[in-house]
Amino acid sequence: MSSLAAQEVWRVVLVEDNQATRTFLETCVKGHAQLRLAASFATLAPALAWFAEQGADLLLVDLGLPDGSGLDLMRDVRQQWPQCDMLVVSMFGDEENVLASIEAGAVGYVHKDDEAADIADTLLAVKRGASPISPMIARHLLRRMQPAAQEARRAEPAVAAPEPVSTEPDSPIVLSRREQEVLEFIARGFSYAEIARQQGITVHTVQTYIKKLYGKLAVHSRSEAVYEANRLGLLNNFGSQFKSQV
Numbered sequence: 001m002s003s004l005a006a007q008e009v010w011r012v013v014l015v016e017d018n019q020a021t022r023t024f025l026e027t028c029v030k031g032h033a034q035l036r037l038a039a040s041f042a043t044l045a046p047a048l049a050w051f052a053e054q055g056a057d058l059l060l061v062d063l064g065l066p067d068g069s070g071l072d073l074m075r076d077v078r079q080q081w082p083q084c085d086m087l088v089v090s091m092f093g094d095e096e097n098v099l100a101s102i103e104a105g106a107v108g109y110v111h112k113d114d115e116a117a118d119i120a121d122t123l124l125a126v127k128r129g130a131s132p133i134s135p136m137i138a139r140h141l142l143r144r145m146q147p148a149a150q151e152a153r154r155a156e157p158a159v160a161a162p163e164p165v166s167t168e169p170d171s172p173i174v175l176s177r178r179e180q181e182v183l184e185f186i187a188r189g190f191s192y193a194e195i196a197r198q199q200g201i202t203v204h205t206v207q208t209y210i211k212k213l214y215g216k217l218a219v220h221s222r223s224e225a226v227y228e229a230n231r232l233g234l235l236n237n238f239g240s241q242f243k244s245q246v
Contacts, residue, residue: 007034010127011036012035012123013047013051013058014060014061015042015044015060016041016042016089021089022042025060028120035058035124043068044065044068044069047061051080055084058123058126058127059073059086061087061088061089062089063101070088071104074101074105075105085108085126086104086106087108108126108223130222173232173234175216175234181199182209182210182213184235185199187229187235192206192207
């Protein structure tokens with residue numbers, strides 16, 4: 001049996017209104033043996049109709065479509081086909097769109113000007129459990145969530161009423177020094193290879209730390225990890241240092 005025969009082939013649906021970009025993405029998908037282009041649409045309506053009848057393994061969707069928002073499609077797909085991993089491809093980089101995409105179920109967020117050679121690898125990485133997110137988007141997430149986390153802390157009463165669970169370590173999440181460092185690199189948008197070089201460890205070891213982080217934070221993607229870490233105040237000390245660099 002050949003190794004290719006043992007590999008899964010993932011069905012990809014594209015939704016992109018710009019013809020040149022759509023053609024580019026179609027070429028990226030068709031050029032990889034583990035990816036199959038199941039459907040390609042320029043507008044929201046036919047994509048909604050497609051997913052009403054059948055699913056896919058990967059959805060690559062633009063946020064700004066002529067007849068609606070890609071977010072509506074993502075919410076619909078998440079309900080009907082939860083096994084379908086969704087990746088946003090857009091020129092939008094503001095916080096509102098980033099957070100809305102995550103809330104709608106996006107596991108990755110890349111830009112249309114990313115390198116062509118990276119597109120297929122990005123799709124396959126998603127199916128392996130990774131969550132590609134660009135450094136710019138990671139910065140947006142950090143800037144957006146940092147004030148929210150600080151405000152939540154200020155809103156807490158000075159003296160909280162005694163609670164049975166307050167003495168238990170279920171709310172505070174304790175990270176090792178290395179896990180904290182890896183978390184901060186994730187928040188900056190570093191790749192696994194870049195984190196490995198910075199830390200002087202292997203990519204496999206980085207992946208091990210990230211799996212531990214995901215488990216402690218109860219998340220499944222980089223974007224969720226940044227969001228949850230900020231919500232829990234795990235990046236509070238890092239935030240001021242980070243903001244001075246961007």
